[in-house]
Amino acid sequence: MMFLDDRKKLILHAIIDDYISTAEPIGSRSVSKKHELGLSSATIRNEMSDLEELGYLIQPHTSAGRIPSDKGYRFYVDQLMKACELTVDEINAMKIEMETKINELSQLLRQASSTMSRFTKYTSMAATPERKNSELKAVQVVPIERGSALVVVVTNAGIIKNSLVKLPETVSPEFLIRVSNIFNDKLSGLTLEQINIMVIREIEILIGSSQEILMPILNGVTECINQIDTSEVYLDGTTNILNYPEFKDVVKAREFLNMIDTKDILPLLLKNIKNAGDNGISIQIGKENEIEEMQDCSVVTANYNLGGLVIGTIGIIGPTRMEYARVLAAMKYIRRKINEEIDRIIGNSFKDFNRDSKTIKGGLTDSDEEKGELI
Amino acid sequence: MMFLDDRKKLILHAIIDDYISTAEPIGSRSVSKKHELGLSSATIRNEMSDLEELGYLIQPHTSAGRIPSDKGYRFYVDQLMKACELTVDEINAMKIEMETKINELSQLLRQASSTMSRFTKYTSMAATPERKNSELKAVQVVPIERGSALVVVVTNAGIIKNSLVKLPETVSPEFLIRVSNIFNDKLSGLTLEQINIMVIREIEILIGSSQEILMPILNGVTECINQIDTSEVYLDGTTNILNYPEFKDVVKAREFLNMIDTKDILPLLLKNIKNAGDNGISIQIGKENEIEEMQDCSVVTANYNLGGLVIGTIGIIGPTRMEYARVLAAMKYIRRKINEEIDRIIGNSFKDFNRDSKTIKGGLTDSDEEKGELI
DNA sequence: TATTAGCACTCAATCGAGTAGAGTGCTAAC
DNA sequence: GTTAGCACTCTACTCGATTGAGTGCTAATA
Numbered sequence A, B: 001m002m003f004l005d006d007r008k009k010l011i012l013h014a015i016i017d018d019y020i021s022t023a024e025p026i027g028s029r030s031v032s033k034k035h036e037l038g039l040s041s042a043t044i045r046n047e048m049s050d051l052e053e054l055g056y057l058i059q060p061h062t063s064a065g066r067i068p069s070d071k072g073y074r075f076y077v078d079q080l081m082k083a084c085e086l087t088v089d090e091i092n093a094m095k096i097e098m099e100t101k102i103n104e105l106s107q108l109l110r111q112a113s114s115t116m117s118r119f120t121k122y123t124s125m126a127a128t129p130e131r132k133n134s135e136l137k138a139v140q141v142v143p144i145e146r147g148s149a150l151v152v153v154v155t156n157a158g159i160i161k162n163s164l165v166k167l168p169e170t171v172s173p174e175f176l177i178r179v180s181n182i183f184n185d186k187l188s189g190l191t192l193e194q195i196n197i198m199v200i201r202e203i204e205i206l207i208g209s210s211q212e213i214l215m216p217i218l219n220g221v222t223e224c225i226n227q228i229d230t231s232e233v234y235l236d237g238t239t240n241i242l243n244y245p246e247f248k249d250v251v252k253a254r255e256f257l258n259m260i261d262t263k264d265i266l267p268l269l270l271k272n273i274k275n276a277g278d279n280g281i282s283i284q285i286g287k288e289n290e291i292e293e294m295q296d297c298s299v300v301t302a303n304y305n306l307g308g309l310v311i312g313t314i315g316i317i318g319p320t321r322m323e324y325a326r327v328l329a330a331m332k333y334i335r336r337k338i339n340e341e342i343d344r345i346i347g348n349s350f351k352d353f354n355r356d357s358k359t360i361k362g363g364l365t366d367s368d369e370e371k372g373e374l375i
Numbered sequence C: 001t002a003t004t005a006g007c008a009c010t011c012a013a014t015c016g017a018g019t020a021g022a023g024t025g026c027t028a029a030c
Numbered sequence D: 001g002t003t004a005g006c007a008c009t010c011t012a013c014t015c016g017a018t019t020g021a022g023t024g025c026t027a028a029t030a
Helices: A006-022 A028-034 A041-053 A070-080 A088-098 A105-120 A173-187 A197-207 A211-229 A238-243 A250-261 A265-272 A324-346 A367-371 B006-022 B028-034 B041-053 B070-080 B088-098 B105-120 B173-187 B197-207 B211-229 B238-243 B250-261 B265-272 B324-346 B367-371
Strands: A123-127 A136-145 A148-155 A160-166 A233-236 A281-285 A297-306 A309-319 B123-127 B136-145 B148-155 B160-166 B233-236 B281-285 B297-306 B309-319
Touching: A006 A028, A006 A041, A006 A070, A028 A041, A070 A281, A070 A324, A088 A105, A088 A324, A105 A123, A105 A233, A105 A309, A105 A324, A123 A238, A123 A265, A136 A173, A136 A211, A136 B148, A148 A211, A148 B136, A148 B148, A160 A211, A160 B160, A173 A197, A173 A211, A197 A211, A233 A265, A238 A250, A238 B238, A238 B250, A250 A265, A250 B238, A250 B250, A281 A324, A297 A324, A309 A324, B006 B028, B006 B041, B006 B070, B028 B041, B070 B281, B070 B324, B088 B105, B088 B324, B105 B123, B105 B233, B105 B309, B105 B324, B123 B238, B123 B265, B136 B173, B136 B211, B148 B211, B160 B211, B173 B197, B173 B211, B197 B211, B233 B265, B238 B250, B250 B265, B281 B324, B297 B324, B309 B324
Parallel strands: none
Antiparallel strands: A123 A233, A123 A309, A136 A148, A136 B136, A148 A160, A281 A297, A297 A309, B123 B233, B123 B309, B136 B148, B148 B160, B281 B297, B297 B309
């Protein structure tokens, strides 16, 4: 018997809902009482016994109620749960948070992460993906004072980095501007790998072979790119998990926090995300996650892209007993908001700065788009 | 009897040392056993009773040993504890961490904070002070692409910020360079307050009254300065406290972490620091701290200045039962290292980039300086 | 007079038996 | 197929007894 009949679904649904809100094993009696199914506890008991046999429920010990298994949650997420509607107040709160002045991609991700964690009360993370193929959009050398200059690099993904370099004191600001233009001309449009000895030689000739100017600046550029390509990870709401009974034991809490704190694991996690659904959001429940330390948790992530390129990921981590519907609703909203903001910041494909940009965005594969009315 | 005789000091010292390492109330018998004082437990009992009456010790309940009071720790820190010598390995580890390429003040503070927390196993924080009097050292407007430019601001304290602004598409890069120079000339040397309507009018006239160029750039400058003046706070090792028995209760741990997480409290804390000692380091023990939520903790902080201006603070927070000697030793080293790096980064008072710069720094008031041999 | 040995007393922490209660599985009746 | 009833299981909680570390006091000692 592969499929569950309607009654089993109903009962499973009830149990998971209850367990998500109470964190206590659910017994047959409480199901028959709280949800008007017109069934006695004994009947439900039989059904629950079946559900356990089928792997959707687990009994912590013989004389306890039952709790959902990973498989149970998966079924719940895929088939049972009904979409959570955010209230107007909730949406407004998020909207305001998300629209505080943001003018760089990393700020945007950080803000999104923060909003998510505050809203869901779980731990959130955000990361710019580690990619060695950032393309330079602009390179500028800005004189600061005699003997030092600032190298500023902007990529096609809207990330801005700078690096202070020392130069010989003899270099004049005017000369620096010429140098800056040469660098900008020669490097913009290239990726880091494409900056090879040929390009450098070319610049060297144009500048006039003054090594002690060329090298510091080139180092500055390289450092900026390294900063960009080294995936930045933001965390927020790490301590939220202390509010959940699954972490009431300090040892468990410490394990979780330590794991989260070794930030190495997060890019890995975000990279590990399987095929996001058609709405760009992916859910991993318990052992579905390959990372062992995370197998007591669930992870919901969303990717953001610009022109087919994934330029960021945001995710939330919580106990497997997670309010999936709510998290999903929030994630969808935030994802949409982020896309909007990315357009605004980077403004690559100059859509007009209007509310109803969706009429223009026709080509997008975003399945949510049809829903319309974006607040 | 205001002063403690030598024997009382000895006993108090022993008790605090033991308590710092065990976190268990210390009994008379264990003192007489572990430390060869040639005294019976009964004698020690009498002395401990005296020390309690004098306020240096506290008895959690009648049939327990005693633990140090805030006053006890204070006496310990001021008079009893002997300076902790860091091992060569320890110093090397910190040295390597601190010398990873750093080229901006905020990076430096973050790195220092991280090193401190990893070394001491307590929670560390670092902050750039909130000051409305940052002085602009350079302002530059850098063209990025048609329709957008980057405003870069550098302050006298070596902080660099940038802000992306939108400009009319009609503005040419060449014109922007002219504009940039005008801004730089007119604004550098000023503090934010000094940028008044007069200065703006002056710039406006020089540019040629094109409002739609002036305003975005001015907004960009303002935003950069706001970013600078809004004290940035870095935290590190927050979860370290979970390793200490005083936080074995999740509720306590949560309280602490939540308090720490509302970052508003940290600048307040760092501002609250009383007169730092002659070595620039301050210790606040328990209730000595005015902030109520912190009165179960001790806080050790150090300030860094550049030319008399405090440009940063770094601190560590831990239980009152803190390894003061060790923390102090580490803090001294890091403080010295930071001063060194600040010189290197900002290079205002161009000391040569040499190891033995101390011979040049003669004028410094740093009382540690005499110790010499900086690794 | 300062120190120490001895002893009664205190109190948190630990242990264990007993109990309560939530929940199941099974059986028999409907 | 559903339900009522009942015996059984197992955790969590309670509560008294016990343990043991530590104190304070007193009397003996150097």
